Amino acid sequence: MSTKKSITDLSVADLKGKKVLVRCDLNVPLDGKTITDDTRIRSSIPTIEYLTKAGAIVTVCSHLGRPKDGPEDKYSLGPCAIRLGELLGQEVKLAPDCIGDEVAKIVEEAKEGDVIMLENTRFYKEETKNEPGFVEKFAKPYDMYVNDAFGSAHRAHASTEGVTKFLKPSVSGFLLDKELKYLAGAIDHGEKPMAAIVGGSKVSSKITVLNALLDKCDKIIIGGGMVFTFLKAKGLSVGTSLVEDDFVETAKEVMAKADSLGKQILLPSDIVVADKFDAEANTQIVAADSIPDGWMGLDNGPDSTAEQKAFLSDCKTIIMNGPLGVFEFKAFEKGTMGIIDILADLTASGSITVIGGGDSVAACEKSGRAKEMSHISTGGGASLELMEGKILPGVAALDDK
Numbered sequence: 146m147s148t149k150k151s152i153t154d155l156s157v158a159d160l161k162g163k164k165v166l167v168r169c170d171l172n173v174p175l176d177g178k179t180i181t182d183d184t185r186i187r188s189s190i191p192t193i194e195y196l197t198k199a200g201a202i203v204t205v206c207s208h209l210g211r212p213k214d215g216p217e218d219k220y221s222l223g224p225c226a227i228r229l230g231e232l233l234g235q236e237v238k239l240a241p242d243c244i245g246d247e248v249a250k251i252v253e254e255a256k257e258g259d260v261i262m263l264e265n266t267r268f269y270k271e272e273t274k275n276e277p278g279f280v281e282k283f284a285k286p287y288d289m290y291v292n293d294a295f296g297s298a299h300r301a302h303a304s305t306e307g308v309t310k311f312l313k314p315s316v317s318g319f320l321l322d323k324e325l326k327y328l329a330g331a332i333d334h335g336e337k338p339m340a341a342i343v344g345g346s347k348v349s350s351k352i353t354v355l356n357a358l359l360d361k362c363d364k365i366i367i368g369g370g371m372v373f374t375f376l377k378a379k380g381l382s383v384g385t386s387l388v389e390d391d392f393v394e395t396a397k398e399v400m401a402k403a404d405s406l407g408k409q410i411l412l413p414s415d416i417v418v419a420d421k422f423d424a425e426a427n428t429q430i431v432a433a434d435s436i437p438d439g440w441m442g443l444d445n446g447p448d449s450t451a452e453q454k455a456f457l458s459d460c461k462t463i464i465m466n467g468p469l470g471v472f473e474f475k476a477f478e479k480g481t482m483g484i485i486d487i488l489a490d491l492t493a494s495g496s497i498t499v500i501g502g503g504d505s506v507a508a509c510e511k512s513g514r515a516k517e518m519s520h521i522s523t524g525g526g527a528s529l530e531l532m533e534g535k536i537l538p539g540v541a542a543l544d545d546k
């Protein structure tokens with residue numbers, strides 16, 4: 146049982162009339178301004194609705210994407226405010242900023258039951274740096290804090306960690322509670338053999354988790370953009386594929402550790418390569434050790450899917466984070482859809498399957514098989530770090546019971 150204080154530990158009287166800052170993870174996949182999967186917004190509703198019904202004045206905050214240098218329209222939370230309003234059936238006013246006098250005025254003038262959304266917290270570099278001066282300004286308009294952003298709980302940022310030092314109480318929301326409860330059970334009491342599937346494009350943040358995952362898992366599948374840093378570590382050519390040169394050594398260490406522990410890591414044996422990063426690119430399927438110069442790997446091929454199926458066939462607990470290809474383009478979706486089919490079939494035969502992460506969940510929804518998984522998690526990196534055995538900083542910072 147969690148030792149951290151939850152929204153369920155507060156009474157309605159504790160919430161009525163209170164200005165509550167709620168950190169959600171509304172980092173949804175977008176195609177321009179169109180939300181392609183709203184799972185993270187829908188998952189945030191129970192906490193927000195509970196607070197509005199209790200008569201709180203609710204201010205929702207989140208990051209979206211990884212803006213590099215201040216505000217950028219493509220990373221505005223505007224589309225999320227509109228979608229949240231539709232789901233709640235009430236207006237959600239988008240503040241023009243996440244700190245400052247205008248935000249304070251909007252919060253001050255709001256009535257009980259109102260919902261406000263702040264603009265992207267990452268429009269300030271101080272957010273990810275968790276800079277105390279920024280945190281103080283950020284926390285100022287509110288009486289208390291609820292963290293419901295499971296997908297960002299592995300980040301020690303101003304809005305996920307620092308803010309708890311200024312707002313009391315600081316408690317978890319329903320989604321955070323639900324995710325922690327499910328995942329802790331699945332991981333701590335998960336039946337073996339246990340496997341992790343790690344793909345996607347956030348190579349640097351996820352490759353470092355692999356070393357620790359080797360201690361927990363019997364088998365690991367590497368997929369997506371992660372593959373090419375490993376192929377390069379094996380001395381192979383990767384053309385123009387996504388590679389993180391700074392992590393080639395880490396990939397070598399991961400493979401050496403797997404060997405010394407006698408654990409298996411499966412890399413794709415065939416790759417779908419393209420002559421450009423484009424839905425209409427020319428493509429060919431090549432052996433993983435024969436990627437031609439000037440071509441980039443954007444999916445795994447059919448032989449790899451067959452090998453993944455055999456590799457996972459005896460696994461009783463499987464957690465996946467990160468698509469195995471650029472599934473957003475039809476030409477490169479087969480690897481991701483293939484692994485989703487394998488996981489759905491394994492669930493039907495009794496395995497526990499967890500798919501986590503914004504884009505992975507979007508892919509799973511697109512496949513139509515999301516309901517067949519044991520658990521769909523709003524957190525990818527967060528699920529992996531939990532599996533690794535870490536205490537997530539966004540959780541550690543909350544009030545003790």
Ligand SMILES: Nc1ncnc2c1ncn2[C@@H]1O[C@H](COP(=O)(O)OP(=O)(O)O)[C@@H](O)[C@H]1O
Pocket residue numbers: 344345346347348368369370371387442443444466467468469470471472473501502503504505506525526
């Ligand atoms: N081979 C690849 N090259 C470049 N990008 C890839 C490749 N495979 C998958 N991706 C991209 O990875 C992105 C998702 O990565 P990530 O954010 O790590 O996953 P999640 O959101 O599920 O945690 C997708 O947008 C997908 O297009």
Ligand SMILES: O=C(OP(=O)(O)O)[C@H](O)COP(=O)(O)O
Pocket residue numbers: 170172210211296297300347350501502503504523524525526527
């Ligand atoms: O999408 C997220 O993580 P995920 O891709 O691991 O699911 C979270 O919103 C965290 O985003 P970040 O990895 O830019 O800190």
